[in-house]
Amino acid sequence: MLNARAAVVLDAGADPQLTDVQVREPVGDEVLVRIDAVGICHTDVSVAARFRRLPMVFGHEGAGTVVETGPDAVARIGDQVVLTFASCGTCFNCRADAPAYCERSTDLNMRGSRPDASSALHRDGAPIGGGFFGQSSFCTYAIAGSRNAVVLPEPMDPALAAPLGCSVQTGVGAVLNVLAPQPAEALVVFGAGAVGLSAVMGARIAGCRTVIAVDPIAQRRTLATELGATAAIDPVASDAAAAVLELTGGAAAAVDTTARPDVLAAAVGVLRERGTLALLGLGALTAELPVAGIMGKGLTVRGVVEGDSEPHTFIPRLVDLHRRGELPLDKFVSRFLFDDFDRAWAAAKAADVVKPVLITGTVGS
DSSP states (O other), X not given: OEEEXXXXXXXXXXXXXXXXXXXXXXXXXXXXXXXXXXXXXXHHHHHHHHOOSOSEEOOOOEEEEEEEEOTTOSSOTTOEEEEOOOOOSSSHHHHTTOGGGOTTHIIIIISOSOTTSOOSEEETTEEEBOOGGGTOOSBSEEEEOTTSEEEOSSOOOHHHHGGGGTHHHHHHHXXXXXXXXXXXXXXXXXXXSHHHHHHHXXXXXXXXXXXXXXXXXXXXXXXXXXXXOSEEEOTTTSOHHHHHHHHHSSEEEEEEOSOOXXXXXXXXXXXXXXXXXXXXXXXXXXXXXXXHHHHHTTOEEEEOSGGGOOHHHHHHHHHHHHHTTSOOGXXXXXXXXXXXXXXHHHHHHHTOSSEEEEEOTTSOO
């Protein structure tokens, strides 16, 4: 067992607390990763608030260095890796290079336990949940499998690499892998958090002539324009749908990251005939949609998980886009020392920053 420091949710509804834990050695195709940076995602915050199988370590945007490997691991000691979602590798969707829709996705990512129901983490001699998204990377060391530990093709600042594991691949992937807009088309993004801003960057990479971001926070609207949006709309100050229609005459595609029923209805309303709405947000479990309008205009409403990406292919592509200046991730990443976890978690809950990333003591602040 290796001694480590982790942010642990001890009581239902409570915020994570930094405490000492122990991490077991990797087995099979697993790797032990020294976490150099880890992003806080909205999914961490929302799931932690209602999770009941405690104690539990969350975190699913880990980036770090492999320090030990199981006998069947693909990565080697010293490799820099980004940790992403887990998948089984054997079901129909995994074999079809669609691991985001793995038939065992819920068990492997959301239950917090390993495939064999064991835990990689212990606290005071007792096992605790240590398999969130197959990693539980709110810890200075994490165990991950070969399928969700992606070796980077070239060195990268871990604070910028960490969000590639979820929010960036989700937003960019939704645009490039799913919507695939043509250069002359218009795309609208509802919600300019880390996922939405990543979608804005994806739309700019795709060459969309019009990219519109809709968000009530002025700072995020400004950031969206810096990242490629041609217009940014405040939905509180104006009728966002009407403003989008005035600018576009009808968008070819829309991305929703809010999962709010009123926003979803507005997103459907801004689409032109045969347009597509990509649903990326985790919020309301149900929402009323204008069925007649969807049918009459031949619209597509498409759920998208993790950008429909195959991580071992798409994350290296994102690294290359960053190297070429196409993904200026530093514009929305805010760094916090791991020891300042409480402050970073509060900032994430209050939406004071777009993407808080925790830096461990192993890397510079």
